Every structure is written in structure tokens, then in C-alpha cells.
Amino acid sequence: MHAYLDNSATTKVAPEVVEIMNKVFLEDYGNPSSLHKMGFEAEKYVNEAIDTFSKILKCNKKNIVFTSGGTESNNTAIIGTALFKESRGKHIITTEIEHPAVSEPVSFLEKRGWEIDRLSVNSEGLVDPEELKEKLRPDTVLVSIMHVNNEIGAVEPIEELGNIIKDKAPECFFHVDDIQGFGKLKMDIKRSNIDFLSASAHKIHGPKGVGLLFVSDRASHIPPMMMGGGQQSGMRSGTVNVPGIAGFAEAVKCLYENIDGSFDKIKDLRDFFTGELLKIPDTRINGGENVSPYIVSLSVKGVRSEVLLHALEDKGVYVSAGSACSSHKKHGSVTLKAIGFTDKEAEETVRFSFSCHTTKEELEYALECLNEIVPGLRRFKRR
Amino acid sequence: MSEKLFNAFLLKYAEIGVKGKNRFVFEEALEKQVRLHLKRTGGEFEVSRINGRIYCEAKSDYDYDAVIGELKKVFGVVGICPVTHVADKSPEGIMEAAVRFIDDNYPEKNFTFKVDTRRANKTYPKTSMEVDADVGEALLNAYPDLKVDVHTPQEVLHIELREQIFMYSKIIKGTGGLPLGTNGRALLLLSGGFDSPVAGYMVSKRGVYLDAVYFNAPPYTSDRAKQKVIDLAKVLSSYTGTIRLHIINFTDIQMAIYEKCPHDELTIIMRRYMMKIAQHIAENTEECFGLITGESIGQVASQTMKSLYCTDDAVTIPVYRPLIGNDKQEIIDKAEEIGTADISILPYEDCCTIFVAKHPVTKPNLNVIKASEVKLNDVIDDLMEKALESDEVIEVS
Numbered sequence: 126m127h128a129y130l131d132n133s134a135t136t137k138v139a140p141e142v143v144e145i146m147n148k149v150f151l152e153d154y155g156n157p158s159s160l161h162k163m164g165f166e167a168e169k170y171v172n173e174a175i176d177t178f179s180k181i182l183k184c185n186k187k188n189i190v191f192t193s194g195g196t197e198s199n200n201t202a203i204i205g206t207a208l209f210k211e212s213r214g215k216h217i218i219t220t221e222i223e224h225p226a227v228s229e230p231v232s233f234l235e236k237r238g239w240e241i242d243r244l245s246v247n248s249e250g251l252v253d254p255e256e257l258k259e260k261l262r263p264d265t266v267l268v269s270i271m272h273v274n275n276e277i278g279a280v281e282p283i284e285e286l287g288n289i290i291k292d293k294a295p296e297c298f299f300h301v302d303d304i305q306g307f308g309k310l311k312m313d314i315k316r317s318n319i320d321f322l323s324a325s326a327h328k329i330h331g332p333k334g335v336g337l338l339f340v341s342d343r344a345s346h347i348p349p350m351m352m353g354g355g356q357q358s359g360m361r362s363g364t365v366n367v368p369g370i371a372g373f374a375e376a377v378k379c380l381y382e383n384i385d386g387s388f389d390k391i392k393d394l395r396d397f398f399t400g401e402l403l404k405i406p407d408t409r410i411n412g413g414e415n416v417s418p419y420i421v422s423l424s425v426k427g428v429r430s431e432v433l434l435h436a437l438e439d440k441g442v443y444v445s446a447g448s449a450c451s452s453h454k455k456h457g458s459v460t461l462k463a464i465g466f467t468d469k470e471a472e473e474t475v476r477f478s479f480s481c482h483t484t485k486e487e488l489e490y491a492l493e494c495l496n497e498i499v500p501g502l503r504r505f506k507r508r
Numbered sequence: 509m510s511e512k513l514f515n516a517f518l519l520k521y522a523e524i525g526v527k528g529k530n531r532f533v534f535e536e537a538l539e540k541q542v543r544l545h546l547k548r549t550g551g552e553f554e555v556s557r558i559n560g561r562i563y564c565e566a567k568s569d570y571d572y573d574a575v576i577g578e579l580k581k582v583f584g585v586v587g588i589c590p591v592t593h594v595a596d597k598s599p600e601g602i603m604e605a606a607v608r609f610i611d612d613n614y615p616e617k618n619f620t621f622k623v624d625t626r627r628a629n630k631t632y633p634k635t636s637m638e639v640d641a642d643v644g645e646a647l648l649n650a651y652p653d654l655k656v657d658v659h660t661p662q663e664v665l666h667i668e669l670r671e672q673i674f675m676y677s678k679i680i681k682g683t684g685g686l687p688l689g690t691n692g693r694a695l696l697l698l699s700g701g702f703d704s705p706v707a708g709y710m711v712s713k714r715g716v717y718l719d720a721v722y723f724n725a726p727p728y729t730s731d732r733a734k735q736k737v738i739d740l741a742k743v744l745s746s747y748t749g750t751i752r753l754h755i756i757n758f759t760d761i762q763m764a765i766y767e768k769c770p771h772d773e774l775t776i777i778m779r780r781y782m783m784k785i786a787q788h789i790a791e792n793t794e795e796c797f798g799l800i801t802g803e804s805i806g807q808v809a810s811q812t813m814k815s816l817y818c819t820d821d822a823v824t825i826p827v828y829r830p831l832i833g834n835d836k837q838e839i840i841d842k843a844e845e846i847g848t849a850d851i852s853i854l855p856y857e858d859c860c861t862i863f864v865a866k867h868p869v870t871k872p873n874l875n876v877i878k879a880s881e882v883k884l885n886d887v888i889d890d891l892m893e894k895a896l897e898s899d900e901v902i903e904v905s
Contacts, residue, residue: 435728436727439727
């Protein structure tokens with residue numbers, strides 16, 4: 126048995142996606158910028174993809190920009206806004222629990238003289254809308270807040286936050302990092318007053334190396350990060366990644382056919398899974414009520430997450446110790462620290478993350494393995 | 509400087525020269541190693557020994573930096589001279605070649621120099637003194653800003669009169685040591701840290717082939733930690749030749765020690781069993797005459813004199829500790845020089861760091877340690893056997 130429960134790190138590519146990408150790679154491999162028929166055929170895939178995404182996001186076609194992934198989308202929104210708005214003000218509001226693809230470009234600006242306010246979160250990982258109200262200033266040009274936290278799954282009140290920005294600082298842009306929510310939790314861009322929304326294909330059974338950035342009409346004047354041949358209306362130069370984009374669109378189509386059904390199914394699975402996890406003595410599920418059903422953050426007292434991870438791996442169960450991107454670094458998780466965990470508590474926390482294809486059998490198998498492994502590991506905890 | 513000017517490389521070796529009757533054994537081993545290393549550069553070379561030097565003549569185009577890089581990895585070579593061939597062997601031909609050589613190799617012609625000729629071919633019409641004088645004069649005429657200084661010249665132009673005539677002025681420092689294969693084999697206890705790869709290098713440099721053993725502790729250590737050790741062995745093997753890396757599953761032994769023995773003695777007892785397993789592997793390896801560890805007196809609790817006394821007691825085979833007198837920084841500097849530092853610095857936990865007690869004993873008493881080990885009596889033979897059975901051998905080169 127095998128249970129891949131690290132779907133927030135990345136997912137298996139869906140067969141339908143591989144099929145359409147294969148067709149592009151082998152048959153319709155033209156460059157959409159070429160004038161001939163091969164180019165035109167390739168362009169059709171891109172236009173169809175734009176069509177798909179604009180319907181899902183309920184936006185105009187020109188609001189969609191394809192990128193190399195979530196990191197580029199986030200960087201484009203943040204650095205682009207900074208360059209575009211620096212004469213108006215140099216104040217940005219973000220949170221303490223952002224992914225490095227947001228927190229690093231923000232820190233980059235901070236080192237160059239920008240003022241940054243980072244909203245704190247409560248023990249459930251949620252920001253306080255009142256704090257946003259207090260921190261907004263006439264010179265605040267960007268608010269960047271994630272939709273779903275990648276480590277504990279907390280779902281931020283994006284709509285409420287968006288409306289506060291609209292009321293208090295109508296000129297200020299609102300960026301939402303939706304890498305962990307897109308295709309899983311619905312999001313209304315208009316009602317939430319969003320100017321930028323970042324999404325990534327490989328988190329939802331699409332290929333790696335492609336993502337998108339929704340850019341509102343009023344934000345469409347930010348300068349591009351990639352300059353060159355003027356593709357995508359000059360918003361993002363570079364030969365258009367046709368197979369990636371076609372695959373991304375196919376992936377999202379598969380998901381959206383049944384987004385509500387998947388949500389309910391995964392929510393039931395999560396309830397079952399967390400209920401069983403809590404039967405293991407001295408365990409805790411992190412986060413509160415407002416949480417994505419696709420993510421379970423579990424603390425197991427007296428067991429180091431890295432050791433648990435490797436013991437589970439040995440049985441074919443794949444999880445993550447904190448955020449996957451963090452495995453390159455030695456220092457602990459930002460989110461867990463922000464919700465008040467000590468270093469030791471953070472070191473005892475693992476993340477299970479699901480996809481719409483996750484089954485009850487996989488979770489049952491993972492539970493069986495945990496029940497077998499945890500007592501043994503607790504005997505040998507570091508004293 | 510145009511590197512294509514060099515037709516050959518002359519290799520100098522020092523220590524081998526005084527080896528008496530065994531000298532040819534060392535020379536043959538060195539020649540073999542030189543061939544092996546040159547093969548990796550992709551260039552074709554004819555390698556021969558003449559009068560106490562090794563001469564590598566290029567038979568194809570070659571990458572100069574790659575050749576120097578490889579030759580610097582050959583244990584036993586103390587100097588590498590990129591050599592130019594003199595085609596016209598007449599005295600006039602040599603003078604012309606010398607003038608061209610200086611022009612090709614020195615953009616600024618304003619240094620002090622001397623000419624040093626060796627006349628191995630005793631039938632050459634001029635003596636070495638005469639060649640020195642003629643060439644010196646030709647150079648002074650061609651480049652008026654040069655000055656002769658026979659005592660402390662900035663540059664020495666070496667001319668060798670043999671069947672062929674060579675000219676060189678640069679001697680690039682080689683790594684020294686003795687050629688591989690002249691001193692048997694030893695087994696290195698390799699962890700992921702800075703010390704053990706350097707220790708392996710130091711011993712191998714004296715002509716010793718290496719095997720290595722790594723103690724793996726899944727799930728407490730990861731596949732990345734294991735890969736790190738394989739990568740370290742790979743870097744080492746670029747000097748030492750193929751390394752047989754033994755990977756032993758050590759988890760159960762560690763667990764047993766952890767459960768049954770006092771925690772402040774964990775590391776010492778653990779190391780004693782590592783040594784015992786290593787000795788067992790060494791005894792079953794042909795021509796393997798010792799163990800190598802990266803220990804240095806007092807670096808950590810398990811490397812105090814008393815700790816080393818206890819560790820050493822576990823085995824009868826000689827244990828070589830070439831870093832015994834080195835400070836940590838000296839070891840890291842060496843690791844950087846040989847190219848293992850970038851890998852050693854990666855942050856994966858290894859089996860030594862994962863179960864460390866907060867306050868390990870620094871002055872263990874061997875009798876106390878042995879008494880603690882008695883508590884393992886009913887399980888240890890079984891566990892040792894299982895650990896040895898788990899041996900996974902990877903040939904790294």
C-alpha cells in the first residue's frame with residue numbers, strides 16, 4: 126500500500142493533462158507567435174485556456190497572465206506594484222504567515238526603504254480584520270494576504286479583508302496568494318475586491334513550471350518582470366508555454382466539474398481522519414474552524430517530525446514536516462511560530478495534505494502505520 | 509598565455525627517488541596512476557619514465573585546465589611542468605625557441621632570470637654551460653629589460669637536452685605523498701561531517717587505497733544523509749580511485765544501547781560497536797591493514813584522550829587518526845582544498861548527532877563502560893550479526 130499525503134507540496138499529473146500536453150509536444154508544437162498555421166494551432170490552446178480561466182475566475186480574458194508558477198506570480202504582483210506605485214507611497218501590509226514567495230520579495234523591498242507592516246495571527250492562524258483597519262494608511266499601496274495557509278490550512282477572511290481595503294484605502298491594491306486554495310476552495314474575485322490572484326498548476330494535478338496571475342484592469346499598468354518579445358500583451362514576455370498552459374487548463378477543468386463535490390468529500394475524510402488521529406494519545410490538530418479540508422497539521426508530542434516522516438516513508442506514506450519548501454533550511458516554520466508554537470512544538474508537527482483523489486483507504490492505511498510507529502518512536506525520544 | 513604551446517607535461521616526484529631497491533615499484537605505481545588520471549581528461553597522452561621524471565606527451569588536443577586539475581590529484585607528484593618541445597635541435601634552434609617561449613609566456617618582459625640547462629644527452633655538441641650562456645645572451649638581446657640574476661632569479665628557464673629537447677619555466681605544485689597502491693588498503697569510518705573525508709584523504713595520500721563504512725540509522729537519518737555520504741565518497745574517489753562504500757544499518761544497535769545503557773555513555777558505547785563492525789569488515793577485505801577515523805584530540809566529548817582510550821580498546825586492528833593534532837579550522841580548510849567542504853556543510857543529521865546526550869561523559873572509565881556493555885549481552889551478538897548482514901556495498905568512483 127502507498128499513500129501520498131503531501132499534495133500541498135505537489136501532485137501527480139492527471140492522465141487527461143498528460144494526454145493533452147503530449148498532443149501539444151508531439152503534434153501542435155508550433156510557437157503561437159508564428160504567423161503560419163502551426164503557430165495558429167498552438168495559439169488556439171492558449172486562447173482556450175484563457176477562456177477556461179476567465180470563466181472560472183469570472184473575469185475578462187485580458188486579466189489572465191500565465192507565468193512560470195506561483196513564485197513568479199507573487200513576485201510580479203509585489204515588485205510590479207512597488208515599481209508602479211512608489212511615487213504614491215511606500216507602505217505595504219502583509220501577514221506573519223506568508224509563504225517565502227511573498228515574504229521574501231516584501232523583505233527585499235523593506236531593505237530598500239519600504240515600510241512593511243506584518244499582521245499578526247491568532248492561535249488558529251487567522252488575521253484580525255480590525256488590525257488591518259488600523260494599519261491601513263493613505264500611503265499603503267499594497268496589501269498581500271494568502272487565502273489558504275500552506276502549513277496549517279487556515280483560511281483567511283479574504284472577502285472581509287478586501288472590503289475593508291475598498292472602504293478605507295480604495296486606491297490600494299489587494300494581492301491574494303491563492304496557491305493552496307485555487308481549484309479547491311472557491312473564491313469570488315470581484316466581491317473580494319482582488320487586484321492580483323496567484324495560482325499554480327502543479328498543486329492541482331497540472332504540470333510543474335506553469336502558473337497564473339489574475340491582474341485587475343486597474344492594476345494592468347504595472348511594469349512586467351520579464352521583458353522581451355512582448356508576448357501576453359507585454360505583461361510577460363517569453364515564448365508562451367503552450368503545453369504547460371494547455372495542461373493547466375485541462376487540470377482545472379477536471380477539478381471544477383466537481384469542485385463542491387470534492388470539497389464535501391474531502392471534508393468528510395478530514396473529519397474522519399482527524400477524529401482517528403486524536404485517538405492517539407498526546408496528539409493535537411492545529412488550526413481552528415476556518416481551515417481548508419485539504420490540509421491537516423498534526424502535532425505528536427515526543428516525536429520529532431523528521432523522524433516520523435522517515436518512518437512513515439519507509440511504509441510508503443508520504444507527508445511533510447512543516448512546509449516542503451522549508452526542508453532546504455534548518456530553521457523552523459514561520460506559521461507555527463506565529464501561532465505561538467515553541468521550537469520544540471514546531472519540531473513535533475507534521476502536515477498531511479490531500480487532493481480530490483485522496484481515498485479513505487489511503488487514510489486508513491496512514492492511520493494504521495501511525496498507530497504502529499508512534500508508540501515505538503516515543504520510547505526513543507530525545508531526552 | 510596560449511596553452512596549446514605546451515606539447516607535454518614533465519612530472520617531478522621527490523620521496524620516491526630515495527626508495528632504494530623498491531624504487532621501481534613506486535615509479536610503476538605512479539606511472540599507472542598518471543595514466544588513469546590523464547584518461548579522465550579526454551586527451552590522449554603518451555606516458556613514459558625518463559631519468560627520474562614522468563613525461564606525458566600530448567598526442568591530441570587537450571584541455572589544459574583539466575590536465576593540470578587531474579595531475580594535481582595524483583598522489584606522489586610534487587611538481588608539474590608544462591613543457592614546450594624544441595623541434596630544431598641545433599644551438600641556434602634552441603636560442604630561437606627560447607626567445608619565442610618568453611614572448612609566448614610572459615606579456616611583461618622585465619624580470620630577472622637565469623637559464624638552467626641539463627645535458628642528459630652527452631653527445632650534444634655544446635656543454636650545458638655553453639647553452640646557458642648562449643640562450644641568456646639571445647634573450648638579453650631580444651628583450652633589453654630582462655636582467656640575469658644567477659642567485660635569486662624571478663624566473664628560471666629550464667632546458668633539458670635529451671633525445672628530444674624540452675623547455676619549461678613553470679613548476680606547478682603537486683599534491684605530494686606516495687602513489688596509490690604502494691601501501692595496501694584501509695577502511696575509513698565515513699560520516700557526513702568535515703573530518704572523516706579529510707582523514708581518508710590524508711591516509712590515502714600515503715599510497716593507501718580506501719574502502720569506507722557508513723552507519724545508517726533509518727528512520728532517524730534520511731536518504732538524503734546517505735546520498736550525502738555517497739557524494740563525499742565520490743569526491744574522495746577522484747583522488748583515491750574506486751572506493752567500496754559499505755552501508756550498515758545501525759538503528760537496532762543504537763536503540764538497544766539507548767534502552768539499556770546510561771545515556772551519558774551512549775556515544776562512547778556506540779562508537780565502540782562501530783569500531784567492532786568496521787574491524788569485522790576490514791578483516792574480511794583483502795589487503796586491508798587498518799581503520800581510519802577523523803578524530804582529533806578533545807574536539808568533542810567522545811574524542812578526549814580518555815574517550816579515545818575507550819574507543820581504541822574495542823578493536824585490535826591499528827586505527828589511524830591522521831587529524832589527531834589538527835584544529836577544526838585546519839580541517840575545514842583542508843576540506844575546502846580537496847572539495848569535500850561544500851558537501852559536508854549540508855545540514856542532514858547523521859547517526860552520531862541524533863542521539864547525543866545533553867551532557868555526555870568526557871572522562872569515561874573503561875571498566876565502567878565495559879560494565880554497561882554487559883547489559884547488552886543477551887542481544888548484542890544477534891544485533892551485530894544483523895547489522896553485518898545489512899551491509900550494502902556501493903562501488904563509488
